[in-house]
Amino acid sequence: MADKYRKQDRRLMDKMEEECGVFGIYASDGKCDVANLTYLGLHALQHRGQESAGICVNNSGELRVYKDMGLVTNIFDEEKLSDLTGEMALGHVRYSTTGSSLLANAQPLLVNSSKGDLSLAHNGNLVNSDEIRHNLEEQGTIFHSTLDTEVIAHLVARSFKDDIIEAITHSLQQIKGAFSIVAMTEDSLIAARDPYGFRPLSLGRKGDNYVVASETCTFDIIGAELIRDIEPGEMVIINEDGIESFYYSEQRPNTFCVFEFIYFARPDSIIGGQNVHLARREMGRQLAREMDVEADSVIPVPSSGIPSALGFSEESGIPYQQGILRNKYVGRTFIQPTQEIRDLKVRLKLNPIKEIIKDKKVILIDDSIVRGTTSKQIIRMVRSIGAKEVHMAISSPPVAYPCYYGMDTSRRKELIAGQKDIEGICQHIGADSLHYLSQEGLLNSINANGYGFCTACFDGEYQIETGIDKFALEK
Incomplete structure (x- = not known):
C-alpha cells in the first residue's frame, strides 16, 4: 500500500522523476573518512532519489554494505557510519522507475563471484535488460531483485573473462540504454558512462583522493574540485597505481538527457561547463x-x-x-x-x-x-x-x-x-x-x-531502439 500512495503522491505534484544518484571515493592517502564523505555526497544527491540509500565500503579488500529504505539522514547515524571504515566507498540514492520500492531493490549491490567481490551502483535504465535477464535465467541464473543493476552483476560473474576489470568491460559492451555506473572491486574504484552519455557522471579530486558523482554539487559539499565530466563510452579505473581511463566502446552521437538542465540537476551543479x-x-x-x-x-x-x-x-x-x-x-x-x-x-x-x-x-x-x-x-x-x-x-x-x-x-x-x-x-x-x-x-x-541532447520526450526521436512501439501505449 505504501508503494501505491507514493506513486499517487508523485502524480499529485506532477513532476518527472529521475532514477538515482551515484557517488564513489578512493582515498589514496588512507586518511579520509570515506563513509562520512559518502554520506555527505549522498545527502547532496538526495533530490535524485528518496526511496532508498546505501553505502558500501572497502576495508583492505573486504567489502561491506549497509542500505535501507528512506532518506539518507534517516538511514545513517553516527554509529552506523563509524562501522563503515575503509579506503574506498560508493553510495547510491534511489528512485524507482523500474521495479518496486523494496529493500531488495536498494543499492549498492554486493555480489560474490569466482572473480572476486564486486559492488555496483547504477543510474539509468537498460532497454535490453528483460532480454538479457531471460537469457541468463534460461542458463540457470537466479535473480534476487528486479534491478537492471543485478543484470549487469550477473553478466560480470558469468563472463568468460577471468580478470574482473575485463569482465566488467565485456559486460558493459553487452548492455544497451542509459547508464552511469560506479563499481568497486577488492582493489579498484571504477566509473563508466554509456556510449551515448544519457546520464551525468563527473570526476573530481579532494587532495590526493579521487571522487566520482552524478553531479558536481557533491564536490562543493565535501570540499573537492571538479576535474572533468567522464566521457560517453569511457571507463575510469582508480587504484593504488593511480588513475587510468580508456574507451570501452565506440562513442555514439552525444545524447545527454536534456531534462537534467530543465529539472533534474541541482541548480548549483555544473554540466558540460555550464x-x-x-x-x-x-x-x-x-x-x-x-x-x-x-x-x-x-x-x-x-x-x-x-x-x-x-x-x-x-x-x-x-x-x-x-x-x-x-x-x-x-x-x-x-x-x-x-x-x-x-x-x-x-x-x-x-x-x-x-x-x-x-x-x-x-x-x-x-x-x-x-x-x-x-x-x-x-x-x-x-x-x-x-x-x-x-x-x-x-x-x-x-x-x-x-x-x-x-x-x-x-x-x-x-x-x-x-x-x-x-x-x-x-x-x-x-x-x-x-x-x-x-x-x-x-x-x-x-x-x-x-553537448548533443536526447529530446525524445518532446519529439519521439529515440536514439536507441527500444523494441517498443512508441504509439502502442496511447490507448
Whole structure:
C-alpha cells in the first residue's frame, strides 16, 4: 500500500522523476573518512532519489554494505557510519522507475563471484535488460531483485573473462540504454558512462583522493574540485597505481538527457561547463522573447520555476513576485479519493498569497507539465483568491512521448501532451493562455560546450531502439 500512495503522491505534484544518484571515493592517502564523505555526497544527491540509500565500503579488500529504505539522514547515524571504515566507498540514492520500492531493490549491490567481490551502483535504465535477464535465467541464473543493476552483476560473474576489470568491460559492451555506473572491486574504484552519455557522471579530486558523482554539487559539499565530466563510452579505473581511463566502446552521437538542465540537476551543479541555474535563467529569457502577453507580475511555481521566472522577468520587464509559497516541511501525503481533499493536499505544499495575486494579471512559470494535475489545481487556487487573468508559461517544450532511459514516464497515455494539443491542455488546466518554450529555444539556451541532447520526450526521436512501439501505449 505504501508503494501505491507514493506513486499517487508523485502524480499529485506532477513532476518527472529521475532514477538515482551515484557517488564513489578512493582515498589514496588512507586518511579520509570515506563513509562520512559518502554520506555527505549522498545527502547532496538526495533530490535524485528518496526511496532508498546505501553505502558500501572497502576495508583492505573486504567489502561491506549497509542500505535501507528512506532518506539518507534517516538511514545513517553516527554509529552506523563509524562501522563503515575503509579506503574506498560508493553510495547510491534511489528512485524507482523500474521495479518496486523494496529493500531488495536498494543499492549498492554486493555480489560474490569466482572473480572476486564486486559492488555496483547504477543510474539509468537498460532497454535490453528483460532480454538479457531471460537469457541468463534460461542458463540457470537466479535473480534476487528486479534491478537492471543485478543484470549487469550477473553478466560480470558469468563472463568468460577471468580478470574482473575485463569482465566488467565485456559486460558493459553487452548492455544497451542509459547508464552511469560506479563499481568497486577488492582493489579498484571504477566509473563508466554509456556510449551515448544519457546520464551525468563527473570526476573530481579532494587532495590526493579521487571522487566520482552524478553531479558536481557533491564536490562543493565535501570540499573537492571538479576535474572533468567522464566521457560517453569511457571507463575510469582508480587504484593504488593511480588513475587510468580508456574507451570501452565506440562513442555514439552525444545524447545527454536534456531534462537534467530543465529539472533534474541541482541548480548549483555544473554540466558540460555550464551552470544549471544560469541555463534555466536563460530558458526563461528565451521564453519571454517567444511570448507576447501583457501581465502585472511573473510568478514562479516553486521551486523549480524560480530560475526561469527570474530570467523571464529580466527579459520582459514584468515584475517578479513570489506569489506562491512552498511549505518545504511537508513530506509525503496519503491521498484521499475526493477532489476536495486532493486540492487541500496540494495546498499543504503550495499556497498562493492573496495580497500579491488578487485583481492582477499573472504569468505562472513552471519548468514542465507532465500530467497536468498540479497546473490545474494551482490555477484553480490562484483564481479562487481573485486573479484577474492567469497565463501559464512553461520553460520547456510539451512532454508528449514516454522515456525509456531512466525517467518515470513509460506510458504515453499518462502524458497530457501525448493526448491533447496546446489549446486542449490550456482548456484542461483552466488557463487564459498557455505557452511552451520551443525546442529550438530550449537548446539555444543551453551553452554546454558541444553537448548533443536526447529530446525524445518532446519529439519521439529515440536514439536507441527500444523494441517498443512508441504509439502502442496511447490507448
